[in-house]
Amino acid sequence: MDRFKNLMKKPWTGYAAALCVAVVLYELLEHIVAVKTAVGAVWTFLSPIVIGVAVAYLFDPVSEFFKKKLLKKMKKESARHIWGVILTIICVVLILALLLVALIPSVVKSITKLISNWDSYMSKLKDILGWADDFAKKHNLNVDLSNVHSLLDNAVEKLFNVVKDNLKNILSTVGSIGSGISNFAIGIVFGFCFLAAKKTLLDMLARIRSALMKKERIEKNNQLLERCHRVFIRYVGATLLDALIVGVATLIFTLIAQMPYAPLIAAVVAITNIIPTFGPMIGAAIGIFFLILESPVKALIFFIFICILQSADGMIIKTKLFKGSLGIPGVWTMVLIILGGKVAGMLGILLAIPAAAIFVILYQETILPKLKKREDKINAIPSEAATKPEIKE
Secondary structure: OHHHHHHHOOOOHHHHHHHHHHHHHHHHHHOHHHHHHHHHHHHHHHHHHHHHHHHHHHHHHHHHHHHHHHOOOOOOHHHHHHHHHHHHHHHHHHHHHHHHHHOHHHHHHHHHHHHHOHHHHHHHHHHHHHHHHHHHHHOOOOOOOHHHHHHHHOHHHHHHHHHHHOHHHHHHHHHHHHHHHHHHHHHHHHHHHHHHOHHHHHHHHHHHHHHHOOHHHHHHHHHHHHHHHHHHHHHHHHHHHHHHHHHHHHHHHHHHOOOOOHHHHHHHHHHHOOOOOOHHHHHHHHHHHHHHHHOHHHHHHHHHHHHHHHHHHHHHHHHHHHOOOOOOOHHHHHHHHHHHHHHHHHHHHHHHHHHHHHHHHHHHHHHHHHHHHHHHHHOOOOOHHHHOOOOOO
C-alpha cells in the first residue's frame, strides 16, 4: 500500500493516468456498437439481480415499520424480521390486486371505447380542420391544411402498412417487453429473498469493509451512506406519493364532471406526473386529446382543472412532501431526465435526479475536501526557514 501511495505521488503519474483514460475512451468510441451489445447482454443477465436489490432496498422501510410498530412484542429478532417480510409481501400483493381489480377493467373499457369510436372521432377532427381551413381563407391567412386532411383520410391504411412493413421489429419489441416483464417478476422474487436474508448480507458486507478499511473510515462512510439513503428514500417516496395524490384528485374530478375515459386519463396523469418538470404537461396534453374528440367543452374544463391542480401541486403539495431542494440546479434537471431516460428508460427518469443529488453529496464531502487539501498543499506558504533572509558576513 505504501509503495502504491509513493507511486501516486510521482509527477508523471497524473499524465500517465490521463493518457490511459484517453486511450480507453478512444477504443470505446471506436467500437461503440460492440460495446453497446456487450453492455446490453450483461444488463440482461444482471437485471433481475439489480431489480431485486432495488426492491429489497425500497421495501426495507416497510418491513422495518412492521417490525418496530406491529411486531415489537415478539422477543426473537429473527422471528420479527421474517414476519415483517411476510407482512410486506402481503401488503404488496393486496395493493397490486386492488389496482388490478379497480383500475385495469376501467382502463381496458376506456381503451375499447376509444377504438370503437375512432371513426366518429376522425370525422369530428375533419370537421374541426374544415372549420379552421375556412377561417384561414376568410381572414387571408396563409395556412395549408391539405396534408393533414390527406393524412387523416389514409390514417388507417397507413397504419396497417406500417405494421405490415415493420412486423419483424414489432414482434422483436413485443418479445423484449415480455422478457423485461419476466426479468422484473424474477427481480421482485429476488428482492424479497434479499430482504429475508438482510442480516446475513449486511454482516458479510461489514466483514469485507472491516478487512479493507479502518474503523474511522467506516464510521465516516456510514454517515455519508445514511445521508444518501435519506435523500433517495425521501425523493422516491415523495414522488410516488405525489403522483398518487394527483391521480386520485384527477379521477375524483373527472368522475364528478362525468367525463369519458376518467380512469384512463387519471392513470395517465398519475404516471406522467412521476416525470419531473415536463411530465405533468405530457399528462395534461394526452387527457385533453382524449376529451377534445368527445367534447371540446369538457376538454376546456379539464384543462382549467389540470392547470389549477398542477399549480397547487407545485406550490403546496410538493413543497410539503419534498421539504426543500435536493441541491440540483434547475438548469440541469431536464438534462438529467433526458440522460436517465436514454440510459434506463422510465426507471432512469425516476432515479436521475436523486442519483445526481447523491453525487453532489459525495462530491461535497469526499472529492471537494481532497481537492481543497491538494490546493492548500500546492499553494502552501513557505516555511520560516525557507523565507528567512540570509545574513551576509
